[in-house]
Amino acid sequence: MPDTLLVTGGAGYVGSHCVRALLDAGHRVVVFDNLRQGHRAAVAPEAELEVGDLADKAAVGRVFARHRIDAILHFAGNIQVGESMRRPFLYLGDNVQCAVNLLEAAAEHGVRRFVLSSTCAIFGAPERVPIDEDVSIAPGSAYGESKYLIERILRWADEVHGIRYACLRYFNAAGAHPDLPLFEDHEPETHLIPLALDCALGKRPAMQVFGDDYPTPDGTCVRDYVHVCDLADAHVKVLDLIRDRSRSFNVGIGRGYSVREVLAAVARVTGTTFPVDVSPRRAGDLAQLVADPARIMTELGWRPRFADIDAIVASAWRWRRRYPRGYADLATGM
Ligand code: UFG
Numbered sequence: 375m376p377d378t379l380l381v382t383g384g385a386g387y388v389g390s391h392c393v394r395a396l397l398d399a400g401h402r403v404v405v406f407d408n409l410r411q412g413h414r415a416a417v418a419p420e421a422e423l424e425v426g427d428l429a430d431k432a433a434v435g436r437v438f439a440r441h442r443i444d445a446i447l448h449f450a451g452n453i454q455v456g457e458s459m460r461r462p463f464l465y466l467g468d469n470v471q472c473a474v475n476l477l478e479a480a481a482e483h484g485v486r487r488f489v490l491s492s493t494c495a496i497f498g499a500p501e502r503v504p505i506d507e508d509v510s511i512a513p514g515s516a517y518g519e520s521k522y523l524i525e526r527i528l529r530w531a532d533e534v535h536g537i538r539y540a541c542l543r544y545f546n547a548a549g550a551h552p553d554l555p556l557f558e559d560h561e562p563e564t565h566l567i568p569l570a571l572d573c574a575l576g577k578r579p580a581m582q583v584f585g586d587d588y589p590t591p592d593g594t595c596v597r598d599y600v601h602v603c604d605l606a607d608a609h610v611k612v613l614d615l616i617r618d619r620s621r622s623f624n625v626g627i628g629r630g631y632s633v634r635e636v637l638a639a640v641a642r643v644t645g646t647t648f649p650v651d652v653s654p655r656r657a658g659d660l661a662q663l664v665a666d667p668a669r670i671m672t673e674l675g676w677r678p679r680f681a682d683i684d685a686i687v688a689s690a691w692r693w694r695r696r697y698p699r700g701y702a703d704l705a706t707g708m
Contacts, residue, residue, distance in 0.1 A: 377613070378402045378441055380485075382428060382476065383449030384421065385412025387558045388491060388547050388602055392447060393421050394556060395606035404441050406434075407450065413701035416556060428472035431479075438483040445487035445613055446480055448473060451520070454564060455495060455658055458517035469520040474527060481535040487616050488528065488539040489609055494598075494624065494663050496522040496543060504598075504666035507624055515658050525622070538616040545598035545626030545665045547605055549686040550693050557693040558602075559700030567599070567687060570637055571694040574644035581648060583633050585655035588662075594633035596662040598626035601680035601689065611674045626665025627678045639683040643691050 379396055383389040384405030389412070393403050403421040406428070417423045422441075426433035428450055437443075451469045452458070458465040473490075480488060495518030500509045513519040531537040548567050550557035558568050572578045586593040608625050615621060631639070641647055670676045680686050697703035 376400045376402060377444035378404065380404050380406060380437065380441070380443045380446045381421075381449065382406045382446070383412060383451065383491070385409055385414060385417050385423070386449055387560065388544070388605055389447075389449035390416035390418075390556050391551060391602045392449070392606040392609045393418050394551065394554065395603070395610050396447075397421060399610045404437065404443070406437055411560070413559060415701045415704050428475055429468065431475050434475050434479045438479045443480075443483065443485050445489070446476065446485055447489045447491070447609055448476060449491040451491075453517065455515045455517045456564065456656070458515050458520070459658055462516035465516040465520040466523070470523050470527070473524040477527065477531050477537065480537060481531065486537055487613060488531065488537050489612055489616070490521075490524060490528060490539060490541045492521045492525060492541040492543045492622075493518060494543050494545045494626070494665065496525070497663075499660055500663070503662050504628060504664045505624055506666040507622055507669055514660070528620070532620050538618070539620045540612040540616045541622040542605070542608055542612065543622065543624045544605055545600050545624070545663060547602050548599040549601040549603070549680060549689040551603060552689050552692075555693055555697070555704055557690065557697070557700065566633060566636055567640065567690055568694065570640040571644065571691055573648035574640060574646045574691075575694065575698055577698060579649065581637060581650045582653040583637070583650060584653055584659060586652045587655075590632055590661055592632050592634050595659055596630035596632050596664060598628065598630050598664040599636070599683060599686055600626045600665075600678060601686050604678040604680055608670060608674065608676050611676055615674060621673070623670040623674070624665045624667060625670055626667055627681055628665055628667045629681070630662060630664040631683050636683060636687070639687045643684055643687045
Protein backbone atom coordinates (compact mmCIF):
# COMPACT_ATOMS: atom_id res chain seq x y z
CA MET A 375 0.00 0.00 0.00
CA PRO A 376 1.44 3.43 -0.86
CA ASP A 377 2.53 5.44 2.16
CA THR A 378 3.53 9.03 2.72
CA LEU A 379 7.13 8.88 3.82
CA LEU A 380 9.25 11.58 5.41
CA VAL A 381 12.88 11.29 4.30
CA THR A 382 15.35 13.45 6.22
CA GLY A 383 18.58 14.05 4.34
CA GLY A 384 16.79 13.09 1.13
CA ALA A 385 19.00 15.48 -0.86
CA GLY A 386 22.15 13.63 0.24
CA TYR A 387 23.97 10.70 -1.31
CA VAL A 388 22.21 7.64 0.14
CA GLY A 389 19.02 9.58 0.89
CA SER A 390 18.51 10.72 -2.71
CA HIS A 391 18.92 7.19 -4.08
CA CYS A 392 16.49 5.96 -1.48
CA VAL A 393 13.93 8.63 -2.39
CA ARG A 394 14.10 7.43 -6.01
CA ALA A 395 13.54 3.80 -4.96
CA LEU A 396 10.65 4.70 -2.66
CA LEU A 397 8.94 6.69 -5.43
CA ASP A 398 9.50 3.80 -7.85
CA ALA A 399 7.83 1.51 -5.28
CA GLY A 400 4.75 3.75 -5.47
CA HIS A 401 5.11 5.77 -2.27
CA ARG A 402 4.63 9.50 -1.81
CA VAL A 403 7.78 11.17 -0.48
CA VAL A 404 8.38 14.35 1.49
CA VAL A 405 12.08 15.28 1.74
CA PHE A 406 13.26 17.32 4.72
CA ASP A 407 16.77 18.66 4.17
CA ASN A 408 18.66 21.83 5.11
CA LEU A 409 20.65 21.61 1.83
CA ARG A 410 23.93 22.30 3.66
CA GLN A 411 25.43 18.99 2.48
CA GLY A 412 22.63 17.88 0.20
CA HIS A 413 21.84 19.08 -3.32
CA ARG A 414 18.52 20.39 -4.57
CA ALA A 415 19.20 18.74 -7.95
CA ALA A 416 19.46 15.34 -6.23
CA VAL A 417 15.84 15.48 -5.07
CA ALA A 418 13.50 13.66 -7.43
CA PRO A 419 10.98 16.08 -8.97
CA GLU A 420 8.04 13.93 -7.82
CA ALA A 421 9.11 14.32 -4.19
CA GLU A 422 8.05 17.33 -2.17
CA LEU A 423 11.08 19.21 -0.80
CA GLU A 424 10.76 20.95 2.57
CA VAL A 425 13.91 22.95 3.27
CA GLY A 426 14.56 23.05 6.99
CA ASP A 427 16.76 21.98 9.84
CA LEU A 428 16.07 19.17 12.29
CA ALA A 429 17.60 21.32 15.03
CA ASP A 430 14.64 23.69 14.56
CA LYS A 431 11.78 22.03 16.43
CA ALA A 432 9.20 24.47 15.10
CA ALA A 433 10.21 23.70 11.51
CA VAL A 434 10.00 19.98 12.20
CA GLY A 435 6.55 20.43 13.76
CA ARG A 436 5.33 22.35 10.70
CA VAL A 437 6.25 19.46 8.39
CA PHE A 438 4.22 17.01 10.47
CA ALA A 439 1.33 19.47 10.59
CA ARG A 440 1.33 19.81 6.79
CA HIS A 441 1.66 16.11 5.87
CA ARG A 442 0.13 12.97 7.33
CA ILE A 443 3.33 10.94 7.65
CA ASP A 444 3.13 7.12 7.77
CA ALA A 445 6.82 6.39 8.25
CA ILE A 446 10.16 8.17 8.58
CA LEU A 447 13.51 7.35 7.01
CA HIS A 448 16.24 9.28 8.78
CA PHE A 449 19.44 9.91 6.80
CA ALA A 450 20.31 13.47 7.85
CA GLY A 451 23.36 13.97 10.03
CA ASN A 452 27.06 14.60 10.20
CA ILE A 453 28.82 11.60 8.70
CA GLN A 454 32.59 11.96 8.89
CA VAL A 455 34.43 9.61 11.20
CA GLY A 456 37.60 11.76 11.15
CA GLU A 457 35.75 15.00 11.89
CA SER A 458 33.91 13.30 14.76
CA MET A 459 37.26 12.71 16.47
CA ARG A 460 38.08 16.42 16.26
CA ARG A 461 34.58 17.68 17.09
CA PRO A 462 32.94 14.91 19.13
CA PHE A 463 30.19 17.10 20.56
CA LEU A 464 28.95 18.05 17.12
CA TYR A 465 28.17 14.36 16.68
CA LEU A 466 27.18 13.35 20.21
CA GLY A 467 25.19 16.57 20.55
CA ASP A 468 23.70 17.61 17.21
CA ASN A 469 23.26 14.20 15.59
CA VAL A 470 21.52 12.85 18.68
CA GLN A 471 19.45 15.97 19.41
CA CYS A 472 18.17 16.13 15.83
CA ALA A 473 17.05 12.50 16.01
CA VAL A 474 15.29 13.19 19.31
CA ASN A 475 13.50 16.23 17.83
CA LEU A 476 12.33 14.05 14.98
CA LEU A 477 11.19 11.23 17.27
CA GLU A 478 9.35 13.62 19.57
CA ALA A 479 7.38 14.97 16.63
CA ALA A 480 6.83 11.43 15.34
CA ALA A 481 5.41 10.31 18.69
CA GLU A 482 3.20 13.40 18.91
CA HIS A 483 1.77 12.77 15.44
CA GLY A 484 1.25 9.04 15.87
CA VAL A 485 3.95 7.88 13.38
CA ARG A 486 4.62 4.20 13.99
CA ARG A 487 7.57 3.31 11.74
CA PHE A 488 11.12 4.67 11.64
CA VAL A 489 14.15 3.56 9.61
CA LEU A 490 17.57 4.71 10.81
CA SER A 491 20.56 5.07 8.54
CA SER A 492 23.11 3.49 10.89
CA THR A 493 26.67 2.32 10.35
CA CYS A 494 29.10 -0.54 10.84
CA ALA A 495 31.18 2.04 12.76
CA ILE A 496 29.12 1.05 15.84
CA PHE A 497 31.17 -2.17 16.03
CA GLY A 498 34.53 -0.45 16.53
CA ALA A 499 37.23 -3.09 16.33
CA PRO A 500 34.98 -6.15 15.91
CA GLU A 501 35.77 -9.39 17.74
CA ARG A 502 35.11 -11.34 14.54
CA VAL A 503 34.80 -10.75 10.80
CA PRO A 504 32.50 -11.12 8.88
CA ILE A 505 30.39 -9.06 11.24
CA ASP A 506 26.95 -10.41 12.12
CA GLU A 507 24.39 -8.61 14.28
CA ASP A 508 25.53 -10.43 17.45
CA VAL A 509 29.04 -8.97 17.38
CA SER A 510 29.54 -6.73 20.44
CA ILE A 511 28.81 -3.08 19.89
CA ALA A 512 31.71 -0.85 20.93
CA PRO A 513 31.96 2.26 18.74
CA GLY A 514 35.49 3.41 18.00
CA SER A 515 34.55 6.97 17.02
CA ALA A 516 32.22 9.71 18.18
CA TYR A 517 30.39 9.28 14.86
CA GLY A 518 29.76 5.57 15.54
CA GLU A 519 28.77 6.38 19.11
CA SER A 520 26.24 8.98 17.94
CA LYS A 521 24.53 6.39 15.72
CA TYR A 522 24.57 3.85 18.51
CA LEU A 523 23.02 6.36 20.93
CA ILE A 524 20.23 6.90 18.40
CA GLU A 525 19.77 3.12 18.09
CA ARG A 526 19.36 2.96 21.88
CA ILE A 527 16.95 5.88 21.95
CA LEU A 528 14.86 4.03 19.36
CA ARG A 529 14.38 1.15 21.81
CA TRP A 530 12.59 3.58 24.12
CA ALA A 531 10.62 5.13 21.29
CA ASP A 532 9.35 1.60 20.62
CA GLU A 533 8.78 0.69 24.25
CA VAL A 534 7.02 3.91 25.23
CA HIS A 535 5.42 5.12 21.99
CA GLY A 536 5.09 1.94 19.94
CA ILE A 537 7.35 3.31 17.19
CA ARG A 538 8.68 0.22 15.38
CA TYR A 539 12.10 0.80 13.91
CA ALA A 540 14.78 -0.69 11.73
CA CYS A 541 18.46 0.12 12.15
CA LEU A 542 20.30 -0.47 8.88
CA ARG A 543 24.03 -0.56 9.58
CA TYR A 544 25.65 0.20 6.27
CA PHE A 545 29.12 -0.92 5.45
CA ASN A 546 30.78 1.21 2.72
CA ALA A 547 28.10 2.85 0.58
CA ALA A 548 29.49 3.18 -2.95
CA GLY A 549 28.55 3.61 -6.61
CA ALA A 550 25.86 5.71 -8.20
CA HIS A 551 22.50 5.29 -9.91
CA PRO A 552 23.02 3.31 -13.13
CA ASP A 553 20.44 5.27 -15.18
CA LEU A 554 19.73 8.63 -13.55
CA PRO A 555 22.13 11.44 -12.64
CA LEU A 556 22.31 10.66 -8.93
CA PHE A 557 25.74 10.27 -7.39
CA GLU A 558 28.11 10.92 -4.53
CA ASP A 559 29.09 14.59 -4.12
CA HIS A 560 30.54 15.41 -0.70
CA GLU A 561 32.36 18.58 0.31
CA PRO A 562 35.04 17.85 1.35
CA GLU A 563 35.33 14.44 -0.31
CA THR A 564 37.12 11.89 1.87
CA HIS A 565 35.95 8.56 0.40
CA LEU A 566 38.22 6.21 -1.47
CA ILE A 567 36.32 5.64 -4.74
CA PRO A 568 35.40 9.26 -5.62
CA LEU A 569 38.93 10.41 -4.77
CA ALA A 570 40.42 7.71 -7.00
CA LEU A 571 38.03 8.68 -9.82
CA ASP A 572 39.30 12.26 -9.48
CA CYS A 573 42.84 10.93 -9.93
CA ALA A 574 41.68 9.14 -13.08
CA LEU A 575 40.23 12.44 -14.32
CA GLY A 576 43.51 14.22 -13.61
CA LYS A 577 41.82 16.44 -10.99
CA ARG A 578 44.15 15.09 -8.29
CA PRO A 579 47.83 14.34 -8.86
CA ALA A 580 48.09 11.11 -6.88
CA MET A 581 46.23 8.73 -4.64
CA GLN A 582 47.32 8.26 -1.05
CA VAL A 583 46.96 4.80 0.45
CA PHE A 584 46.58 5.24 4.18
CA GLY A 585 48.85 2.47 5.46
CA ASP A 586 50.04 -0.76 3.88
CA ASP A 587 51.12 -2.51 7.08
CA TYR A 588 47.74 -3.84 8.22
CA PRO A 589 47.30 -7.56 8.93
CA THR A 590 45.48 -8.14 5.62
CA PRO A 591 46.60 -10.06 2.50
CA ASP A 592 48.16 -7.00 0.78
CA GLY A 593 48.62 -4.89 3.91
CA THR A 594 45.90 -2.35 3.03
CA CYS A 595 42.48 -2.03 4.70
CA VAL A 596 39.65 -4.27 3.58
CA ARG A 597 36.09 -2.92 3.30
CA ASP A 598 32.71 -4.23 2.16
CA TYR A 599 31.50 -1.88 -0.63
CA VAL A 600 27.74 -2.04 -1.00
CA HIS A 601 26.05 -0.31 -3.92
CA VAL A 602 23.88 2.65 -2.98
CA CYS A 603 20.91 1.28 -5.01
CA ASP A 604 21.14 -2.00 -3.11
CA LEU A 605 21.07 0.00 0.12
CA ALA A 606 18.00 1.84 -1.17
CA ASP A 607 16.33 -1.49 -1.92
CA ALA A 608 16.93 -2.61 1.68
CA HIS A 609 15.05 0.48 2.90
CA VAL A 610 12.08 -0.18 0.64
CA LYS A 611 11.87 -3.79 1.83
CA VAL A 612 12.31 -3.09 5.54
CA LEU A 613 9.35 -0.70 5.68
CA ASP A 614 6.95 -3.63 5.51
CA LEU A 615 8.78 -5.79 8.02
CA ILE A 616 8.63 -3.16 10.75
CA ARG A 617 4.85 -3.00 10.70
CA ASP A 618 5.09 -5.82 13.25
CA ARG A 619 8.42 -5.53 15.03
CA SER A 620 11.65 -3.62 15.33
CA ARG A 621 14.82 -5.09 13.84
CA SER A 622 18.48 -4.31 13.14
CA PHE A 623 20.42 -5.45 10.08
CA ASN A 624 24.00 -5.28 8.89
CA VAL A 625 23.98 -4.29 5.24
CA GLY A 626 26.96 -5.28 3.13
CA ILE A 627 27.58 -7.77 0.35
CA GLY A 628 29.68 -10.06 2.53
CA ARG A 629 32.85 -9.71 0.49
CA GLY A 630 35.78 -7.45 1.22
CA TYR A 631 38.10 -5.58 -1.13
CA SER A 632 41.41 -4.06 -0.09
CA VAL A 633 42.31 -0.45 -0.89
CA ARG A 634 44.75 -1.72 -3.52
CA GLU A 635 42.06 -3.93 -5.08
CA VAL A 636 39.70 -0.95 -5.28
CA LEU A 637 42.41 1.21 -6.90
CA ALA A 638 43.09 -1.57 -9.41
CA ALA A 639 39.36 -1.69 -10.21
CA VAL A 640 39.35 2.10 -10.76
CA ALA A 641 42.32 1.77 -13.13
CA ARG A 642 40.58 -1.04 -15.06
CA VAL A 643 37.22 0.68 -15.32
CA THR A 644 38.58 4.10 -16.26
CA GLY A 645 41.37 2.77 -18.47
CA THR A 646 43.86 5.12 -16.81
CA THR A 647 46.75 4.80 -14.44
CA PHE A 648 47.66 7.33 -11.80
CA PRO A 649 50.40 7.55 -9.16
CA VAL A 650 49.66 5.77 -5.89
CA ASP A 651 51.69 6.74 -2.81
CA VAL A 652 51.66 5.08 0.56
CA SER A 653 51.14 7.45 3.48
CA PRO A 654 50.84 6.74 7.21
CA ARG A 655 47.72 5.07 8.60
CA ARG A 656 44.69 7.31 9.02
CA ALA A 657 43.59 7.66 12.65
CA GLY A 658 40.60 5.50 13.48
CA ASP A 659 40.86 3.14 10.47
CA LEU A 660 40.43 -0.57 11.14
CA ALA A 661 42.06 -3.41 9.22
CA GLN A 662 38.97 -5.24 8.08
CA LEU A 663 35.22 -4.47 8.07
CA VAL A 664 33.11 -6.98 6.18
CA ALA A 665 29.44 -7.75 6.81
CA ASP A 666 27.78 -11.08 7.36
CA PRO A 667 24.53 -10.27 5.53
CA ALA A 668 22.80 -13.60 6.37
CA ARG A 669 20.09 -11.99 8.53
CA ILE A 670 18.99 -9.38 6.00
CA MET A 671 19.08 -11.96 3.21
CA THR A 672 16.96 -14.44 5.14
CA GLU A 673 14.48 -12.10 6.78
CA LEU A 674 14.07 -9.50 4.04
CA GLY A 675 14.95 -11.56 0.99
CA TRP A 676 17.49 -8.82 0.18
CA ARG A 677 20.07 -9.66 -2.49
CA PRO A 678 22.70 -7.19 -3.71
CA ARG A 679 22.45 -6.71 -7.47
CA PHE A 680 25.91 -5.15 -7.60
CA ALA A 681 28.19 -7.86 -6.28
CA ASP A 682 31.47 -6.94 -7.88
CA ILE A 683 33.67 -3.94 -7.41
CA ASP A 684 34.11 -3.17 -11.13
CA ALA A 685 30.35 -2.78 -11.60
CA ILE A 686 30.15 -0.53 -8.53
CA VAL A 687 33.05 1.64 -9.70
CA ALA A 688 31.68 1.79 -13.27
CA SER A 689 28.35 3.15 -12.03
CA ALA A 690 30.15 5.97 -10.18
CA TRP A 691 32.55 6.63 -13.07
CA ARG A 692 29.73 7.23 -15.52
CA TRP A 693 28.55 10.35 -13.69
CA ARG A 694 31.92 11.51 -12.36
CA ARG A 695 33.27 11.60 -15.89
CA ARG A 696 30.24 13.46 -17.17
CA TYR A 697 29.96 15.85 -14.22
CA PRO A 698 33.49 16.22 -12.76
CA ARG A 699 32.31 18.97 -10.37
CA GLY A 700 29.28 16.94 -9.36
CA TYR A 701 25.90 18.62 -8.96
CA ALA A 702 27.48 22.02 -9.71
CA ASP A 703 28.03 20.81 -13.30
CA LEU A 704 24.62 19.18 -13.48
CA ALA A 705 22.95 22.43 -12.38
CA THR A 706 24.74 24.46 -15.08
CA GLY A 707 23.99 21.82 -17.70
CA MET A 708 27.70 21.12 -18.37
N1 UFG B 1 41.50 5.39 1.98
C1 UFG B 1 42.78 5.60 1.45
N2 UFG B 1 43.02 6.77 0.84
C2 UFG B 1 42.09 7.77 0.70
C3 UFG B 1 40.78 7.54 1.23
C4 UFG B 1 40.53 6.34 1.87
O1 UFG B 1 43.65 4.74 1.56
O2 UFG B 1 42.41 8.82 0.13
C5 UFG B 1 41.21 4.11 2.62
C6 UFG B 1 40.78 4.28 4.07
O3 UFG B 1 41.93 4.31 4.90
C7 UFG B 1 39.91 3.05 4.27
C8 UFG B 1 39.31 2.79 2.90
O4 UFG B 1 40.12 3.51 1.97
O5 UFG B 1 40.72 1.97 4.61
C9 UFG B 1 37.88 3.27 2.77
O6 UFG B 1 37.85 4.61 3.24
P1 UFG B 1 36.57 5.54 3.09
O7 UFG B 1 36.94 6.88 3.67
O8 UFG B 1 36.08 5.50 1.70
O9 UFG B 1 35.48 4.83 3.99
P2 UFG B 1 35.58 4.40 5.53
O10 UFG B 1 35.72 2.93 5.55
O11 UFG B 1 36.57 5.17 6.29
O12 UFG B 1 34.21 4.97 6.06
C10 UFG B 1 33.01 4.36 5.77
C11 UFG B 1 31.85 5.35 5.76
C12 UFG B 1 31.59 5.87 7.15
C13 UFG B 1 31.43 4.72 8.07
C14 UFG B 1 32.67 3.89 8.04
C15 UFG B 1 32.62 2.74 8.97
O13 UFG B 1 32.15 6.42 4.92
O14 UFG B 1 30.43 6.66 7.15
O15 UFG B 1 32.82 3.38 6.72
O16 UFG B 1 33.92 2.37 9.26
F1 UFG B 1 31.23 5.12 9.33
